Amino acid sequence: xxxxxxxxxxxxxxxxxxxxxxxxxxxxxxxxxxxxxxxxxxxxxxxxxxxxxxxxxxxxxxxxxxxxxxxxxxxxxxxxxxxxxxxxxxxxxxxxxxxxxxxxxxxxxxxxxxxxxxxxxxxxxxxxxxxxxxxxxxxxxxxxxxxxxxxxxxxxxxxxxxxxxxxxxxxxxxxxxxxxxxxxxxxxxxxxxxxxxxxxxxxxxxxxxxxxxxxxxxxxxxxxxxxxxxxxxxxxxxxxxxxxxxxxxxxxxxxxxxxxxxxxxxxxxxxxxxxxxxxxxxxxxxxxxxxxxxxxxxxxxxxxxxxxxxxxxxxxxxxxxxxxxxxxxxxxxxxxxxxxxxxxxxxxxxxxxxxxxxxxxxxxxxxxxxxxxxxxxxxxxxxxxxxxxxxxxxxxxxxxxxxxxxxxxxxxxxxxxxxxxxxxxxxxxxxxxxxxxxxxxxxxxxxxxxxxxxxxxxxxxxxxxxxxxxxxxxxxxxxxxxxxxxxxxxxxxxxxxxxxxxxxxxxxxxxxxxxxxxxxxxxxxxxxxxxxxxxxxxxxxxxxxxxxxxxxxxxxxxxxxxxxxxxxxxxxxxxxxxxxxxxxxxxxxxxxxxxxxxxxxxxxxxxxxxxxxxxxxxxxxxxxxxxxxxxxxxxxxxxxxxxxxxxxxxxxxxxxxxxxxxxxxxxxxxxxxxxxxxxxxxxxxxxxxxxxxxxxxxxxx
Ligand code: IVH
Numbered sequence: 001x002x003x004x005x006x007x008x009x010x011x012x013x014x015x016x017x018x019x020x021x022x023x024x025x026x027x028x029x030x031x032x033x034x035x036x037x038x039x040x041x042x043x044x045x046x047x048x049x050x051x052x053x054x055x056x057x058x059x060x061x062x063x064x065x066x067x068x069x070x071x072x073x074x075x076x077x078x079x080x081x082x083x084x085x086x087x088x089x090x091x092x093x094x095x096x097x098x099x100x101x102x103x104x105x106x107x108x109x110x111x112x113x114x115x116x117x118x119x120x121x122x123x124x125x126x127x128x129x130x131x132x133x134x135x136x137x138x139x140x141x142x143x144x145x146x147x148x149x150x151x152x153x154x155x156x157x158x159x160x161x162x163x164x165x166x167x168x169x170x171x172x173x174x175x176x177x178x179x180x181x182x183x184x185x186x187x188x189x190x191x192x193x194x195x196x197x198x199x200x201x202x203x204x205x206x207x208x209x210x211x212x213x214x215x216x217x218x219x220x221x222x223x224x225x226x227x228x229x230x231x232x233x234x235x236x237x238x239x240x241x242x243x244x245x246x247x248x249x250x251x252x253x254x255x256x257x258x259x260x261x262x263x264x265x266x267x268x269x270x271x272x273x274x275x276x277x278x279x280x281x282x283x284x285x286x287x288x289x290x291x292x293x294x295x296x297x298x299x300x301x302x303x304x305x306x307x308x309x310x311x312x313x314x315x316x317x318x319x320x321x322x323x324x325x326x327x328x329x330x331x332x333x334x335x336x337x338x339x340x341x342x343x344x345x346x347x348x349x350x351x352x353x354x355x356x357x358x359x360x361x362x363x364x365x366x367x368x369x370x371x372x373x374x375x376x377x378x379x380x381x382x383x384x385x386x387x388x389x390x391x392x393x394x395x396x397x398x399x400x401x402x403x404x405x406x407x408x409x410x411x412x413x414x415x416x417x418x419x420x421x422x423x424x425x426x427x428x429x430x431x432x433x434x435x436x437x438x439x440x441x442x443x444x445x446x447x448x449x450x451x452x453x454x455x456x457x458x459x460x461x462x463x464x465x466x467x468x469x470x471x472x473x474x475x476x477x478x479x480x481x482x483x484x485x486x487x488x489x490x491x492x493x494x495x496x497x498x499x500x501x502x503x504x505x506x507x508x509x510x511x512x513x514x515x516x517x518x519x520x521x522x523x524x525x526x527x528x529x530x531x532x533x534x535x536x537x538x539x540x541x542x543x544x545x546x547x548x549x550x551x552x553x554x555x556x557x558x559x560x561x562x563x564x565x566x567x568x569x570x571x572x573x574x575x576x577x578x579x580x581x582x583x584x585x586x587x588x589x590x591x592x593x594x595x596x597x598x599x600x601x602x603x604x605x606x607x608x609x610x611x612x613x614x615x616x617x618x619x620x621x622x623x624x625x626x627x628x629x630x631x632x633x634x635x636x637x638x639x640x641x642x643x644x645x646x647x648x649x650x651x652x653x654x655x656x657x658x659x660x661x662x663x664x665x666x667x668x669x670x671x672x673x674x675x676x677x678x679x680x681x682x683x684x685x686x687x688x689x690x691x692x693x694x695x696x697x698x699x700x701x
Contacts, residue, residue, distance in 0.1 A: 188215050296321070
């Protein structure tokens with residue numbers, strides 16, 4: 001595509017290409033239920049098109065998807081009684097609040113009540129009932145007319161042939177496949193030699209249109225509205241005046257299915273805060289629902305408020321869709337890694353073909369234990385459904401078995417501890433190295449020597465195993481007292497490797513405190529927390545002397561973590577003593593010790609004074625995409641170190657508290673989010689200029 005990934009369109013040609021791409025995607029989505037773009041990407045594309053059109057109103061193309069139902073892709077030949085509209089979208093609480101203000105300005109009073117309900121991820125249909133009988137089923141089409149899909153009557157749960165009362169009305173709602181119906185449909189299809197559906201939405205779209213299949217698969221209807229038909233009689237007046245919530249209760253009473261019996265039942269509230277609490281509640285339940293939702297729909301509940309707010313050509317002005325990011329994606333399982341934890345537990349981890357989910361790139365997912373892999377019959381090369389939302393660790397939901405080609409291979413389980421080579425205790429579901437915590441010696445020395453800690457080149461895990469096996473290293477402090485002869489006595493250690501390793505250890509002896517502290521592997525203090533602690537206290541002596549209260553003055557350390565750190569540091573005192581004795585650096589360059597409590601001024605998290613002159617003081621900076629120019633060789637950790645050296649705080653996610661986003665090549669959703677929130681962005685080159693004075697130190701660290 002000629003648009004860049006942020007959705008910003010540079011010129012007429014990029015705009016035209018974007019319109020063309022949106023048109024193709026909408027056509028595929030609304031006719032076959034599939035799309036080359038996922039929902040997030042399509043929304044971004046349309047937002048980019050709308051933004052361009054706002055700036056260049058005279059250039060708007062006829063084919064533009066903006067302002068059209070179904071992006072202008074669908075059509076049909078059965079006219080709708082009243083237009084079947086689409087919904088406008090918001091993507092954040094701020095946008096929602098702005099939208100409510102515009103509705104209230106329009107009607108000249110506060111909206112009396114809001115209905116909050118799930119946005120079901122299926123296909124919109126209108127079901128016409130006459131005298132209580134289901135007469136016709138029509139798709140949304142272009143909003144003015146739809147396709148007759150009455151042949152599907154009888155296959156849709158929740159859409160009864162006969163209502164509880166002989167009333168005449170049109171029920172509108174969404175037809176979808178629940179997860180179970182989707183599984184069932186694919187089982188039946190594979191039995192009949194048909195290709196499986198890629199996802200439930202695709203299944204519902206295909207099934208709704210299919211006329212002459214030799215088998216039947218079931219779908220489910222959820223009503224989200226009802227309106228009178230020309231011969232509805234008295235019911236017309238009643239329906240026109242009922243609040244939305246009561247319309248849903250009424251149709252449910254007639255026997256039509258609504259979301260009322262789900263964990264995300266529609267609710268009526270009065271304030272914007274309550275709406276947002278409802279949004280959060282529904283979003284949090286999304287993962288465990290037995291059907292797909294892609295957002296939350298918020299509607300003015302009272303008929304009078306709806307009437308006064310009015311309706312646009314594409315969407316009503318009294319309702320809005322609060323879109324949720326796509327959280328489930330299909331990707332490939334490339335490999336399984338076996339990692340040994342602190343206590344010797346051997347845990348499998350899935351290596352995935354990287355996939356963007358909910359704002360971050362996912363390359364790994366947890367697999368619980370070997371039994372779990374066997375139970376789910378996972379194979380290497382499988383397409384797998386990966387789920388990730390918010391801060392949760394990505395997990396593999398299921399293999400997409402119907403996408404198998406036959407080239408998939410079984411996952412091999414380790415026969416010996418992958419860390420130290422000892423036997424594995426397989427008596428429990430979770431496998432454990434028979435050396436238990438002792439096994440961690442190799443792991444913890446390797447960690448300490450790692451790139452983001454002491455960065456000792458030439459000291460990989462194999463070498464560490466050798467050192468441990470030879471009894472030369474009982475902890476990583478022993479590395480600093482290794483002698484040349486001792487190293488030479490090891491297998492495959494010649495003069496050159498020995499001298500190189502010794503030189504690398506010498507460099508490690510002078511690393512900044514933040515890295516030495518990180519090397520200790522104190523639970524809950526990774527790279528960024530270690531840097532904050534080191535900058536705050538400036539010396540190991542002060543860290544060790546700190547009590548829980550003093551530790552809590554470090555940004556991000558709460559009561560619980562402070563207590564845990566204090567107790568671990570007590571355990572680690574002998575190791576720290578050995579490091580000091582070995583002449584390892586115990587101070588943080590550029591940091592000044594904190595003032596005594598009470599005399600402290602300014603931000604306690606950054607230690608003492610002398611910070612004000614730094615270019616990023618008081619700023620929270622996020623880095624995304626590939627760095628270029630002088631920043632190209634820096635790892636993410638080194639970028640974060642650079643930010644902190646320049647007085648800023650590094651963070652991994654964009655929020656309204658972010659002061660600056662450094663957006664490199666292929667920056668994706670973080671840039672979009674920054675743009676939405678009005679967060680300043682800089683190219684790697686611009687950023688390098690800003691922190692120029694601190695660059696050298698960071699790349700040498
Ligand atoms: S109300 C006039 N409520 O989302 C109001 N729509 O993106 C129009 N949808 O066309 C629809 N769940 O197909 C409404 N609870 C819900 C919905 C919902 C899903 C669909 C519907 C609509 C589309 C707009």
